[in-house]
Amino acid sequence: MPDQPKWFQTTAIDYPNSRPHIGTAFEKVGADVQARYRRMEGYAVFFLMGNDENTVKVSKRAAELGQDTQAYCDGMARQFREVWDALDISYDTFIQTSSERHKACCRKFIQKVYDNGYIEKGSYEGWYCDGCEEFKSDKVHTENAGNCPTHRRPLVRRAEPCYLFKLSAFQDRLLAHYKANPDFIQPESRRNEMISLIETEGLRDVNISRTGEDWGIRVPFDPEFTIYVWFDALLTYITGIGYGDDEATFRRYWPADTHFIGKDITRFHCALWPAMLWAAGEEAPRKVFSHGFVNNNGQKMGKTLGNIVDPMEIIARSNADAYRYFFLRECPYPSDGDYSGQRYEEVYTTDLGNTYGNLLSRVVTVAAKSLGGVLPGTAGRPPEPVAAGFDPAALVDEVRGHVENCRYNQALAAVMQKVLYPANKYVDETKPFTVVKTDPAAASRILFNLTEPLRAASILLKPFIPRSAETVYAALSFAKPWADVRYADAASPEVPAADLRVTAELVDGKPRPLFPRLG
RNA sequence: CGCGGCGUGGAGCAGCCCGGUUAGCUCGCCAGGCUCAUAACCUGGAGGUCGUAGGUUCAAAUCCUACCGCCGCAACCA
Numbered sequence A: 001m002p003d004q005p006k007w008f009q010t011t012a013i014d015y016p017n018s019r020p021h022i023g024t025a026f027e028k029v030g031a032d033v034q035a036r037y038r039r040m041e042g043y044a045v046f047f048l049m050g051n052d053e054n055t056v057k058v059s060k061r062a063a064e065l066g067q068d069t070q071a072y073c074d075g076m077a078r079q080f081r082e083v084w085d086a087l088d089i090s091y092d093t094f095i096q097t098s099s100e101r102h103k104a105c106c107r108k109f110i111q112k113v114y115d116n117g118y119i120e121k122g123s124y125e126g127w128y129c130d131g132c133e134e135f136k137s138d139k140v141h142t143e144n145a146g147n148c149p150t151h152r153r154p155l156v157r158r159a160e161p162c163y164l165f166k167l168s169a170f171q172d173r174l175l176a177h178y179k180a181n182p183d184f185i186q187p188e189s190r191r192n193e194m195i196s197l198i199e200t201e202g203l204r205d206v207n208i209s210r211t212g213e214d215w216g217i218r219v220p221f222d223p224e225f226t227i228y229v230w231f232d233a234l235l236t237y238i239t240g241i242g243y244g245d246d247e248a249t250f251r252r253y254w255p256a257d258t259h260f261i262g263k264d265i266t267r268f269h270c271a272l273w274p275a276m277l278w279a280a281g282e283e284a285p286r287k288v289f290s291h292g293f294v295n296n297n298g299q300k301m302g303k304t305l306g307n308i309v310d311p312m313e314i315i316a317r318s319n320a321d322a323y324r325y326f327f328l329r330e331c332p333y334p335s336d337g338d339y340s341g342q343r344y345e346e347v348y349t350t351d352l353g354n355t356y357g358n359l360l361s362r363v364v365t366v367a368a369k370s371l372g373g374v375l376p377g378t379a380g381r382p383p384e385p386v387a388a389g390f391d392p393a394a395l396v397d398e399v400r401g402h403v404e405n406c407r408y409n410q411a412l413a414a415v416m417q418k419v420l421y422p423a424n425k426y427v428d429e430t431k432p433f434t435v436v437k438t439d440p441a442a443a444s445r446i447l448f449n450l451t452e453p454l455r456a457a458s459i460l461l462k463p464f465i466p467r468s469a470e471t472v473y474a475a476l477s478f479a480k481p482w483a484d485v486r487y488a489d490a491a492s493p494e495v496p497a498a499d500l501r502v503t504a505e506l507v508d509g510k511p512r513p514l515f516p517r518l519g
Numbered sequence B: 001c002g003c004g005g006c007g008u009g010g011a012g013c014a015g016c017c018c019g020g021u022u023a024g025c026u027c028g029c030c031a032g033g034c035u036c037a038u039a040a041c042c043u044g045g046a047g048g049u050c051g052u053a054g055g056u057u058c059a060a061a062u063c064c065u066a067c068c069g070c071c072g073c074a075a076c077c078a
Helices: A022-040 A056-064 A069-086 A100-115 A138-143 A167-180 A188-201 A229-233 A247-253 A263-279 A311-317 A320-330 A341-371 A392-404 A408-430 A432-438 A440-461 A466-473
Strands: A006-011 A044-051 A093-096 A119-129 A134-136 A156-165 A209-211 A225-227 A258-262 A288-291 A294-296 A337-339
Touching (some): A006 A022, A006 A247, A022 A044, A022 A258, A022 A288, A022 A294, A022 A320, A022 A392, A044 A069, A056 A069, A069 A093, A156 A263, A167 A188, A188 A263, A229 A263, A263 A288, A311 A320, A320 A337, A320 A341, A320 A466, A341 A408, A341 A432, A392 A408, A392 A440, A408 A432, A408 A440, A432 A440
Parallel strands (some): A006 A258, A294 A337
Antiparallel strands (some): A119 A134, A119 A156, A209 A225
């Protein structure tokens, strides 16, 4: 496919100073839906994730544990990938910023920015704490009466040489870029925030170097210094697709189609990052999507509160699809959402168990037990709609729009409300289980009509709950291979060449419950 | 005057950008039905001054203004 459109997306790369939690996972799950959707729609997708390791915090954490920093990072990367794999996150590559390749490519980029005149030597002065070994903001200084809040010691004024990236030089260009590209920052509220930030506060040059650190990437033109973590972390997005040593791949995928990030790091991605790229003569990414946060029982999650939830605990209780469904259905991706065990069970039972899974059971069981697993008289004919006035093409357009704009909760709501609820209602109205006793042909038609919402819903749900959707699709002898289905296939019914058959594995004449009740 | 978000029946949300049918959905509650299915499913019902006060309009949950209340960020914690 020479003209196949490409789709390059990334998530933020995580600090491996603690294990992933349901907040970090929220981002990956949302990004994964997009990646899976784009693959379905025929894009050549490249989905990049990774860990952000070149930071003092990581080396400190490793030291605390008495481990070699690199070994610690590798171990954490393994743990992160275990969680992402358990959630069926379909990333194509996972970058560790401590890898030699990343470092080498990173240096090339920085050298280029330096050669282009956007990095210059300067001096950074601020309030320094010897205990924390870091600078504190003026605000911390004034609010704590000149002391370090953690060490209760006076902060000292300290100046040190550094390298500054001339971010201020790009202020006007950034503003013009935001205005010329309304979709560059999503959702819109974040865009307004960034515009107002630049218009009111403006952008200052940023210190992109650190001294006295062993761990990290050396500044190529002055090895006394290491590169400040943000400047190196963002570069993952291009080193991960070949910047620096694989020009062809890089040119194929860059610019990124979407960077998925948390709302807290919007400014790094929307201001610093495009400016860095421009400084090196590259294009800005096409879109930055800032998602919301997940609370735990209405409370903010944090180490200090000790209320962090590990995704693996939830998966162990249910499964990856249920996990994905809950967060995507309950937490509006652009805004904040809330997790609670009770709500999780509620959503699981209602939508997945009672509505989707149970509909399959209702249809397949009757077909298997009373019609021998075949729906006679269905070859060569299209199913009839189960609800009057239902427009499948319009629904597909609606869901597609929601997915492309990351309104996942609304996409899922639409599938439930417009396809699956009406289908269950149709079963009650038409009573195929009664009809089958006197008029098997009529019952066959009713059941056949019901296979269509199952098929359509499964296609639309494929990016969200890939395993379950496949199980449902595979329960009936639909002609089109699962790997080939696209959203457009949900817009019009499939006409079977031969009578539709039940292909699900049956136990006692019934399919195994897709989403058994949580014990 | 730092920035931003939110306030819709008991709980959680959608609708608001592009004003216009009886304000929609899930859960919960009450009553009934059904029995194919995962104690499931369907129907009906109670319950809402759409934060408050003004304004624009033939018409406002929806647009404008002011105010009240809650929350987040800014300050390592995604």
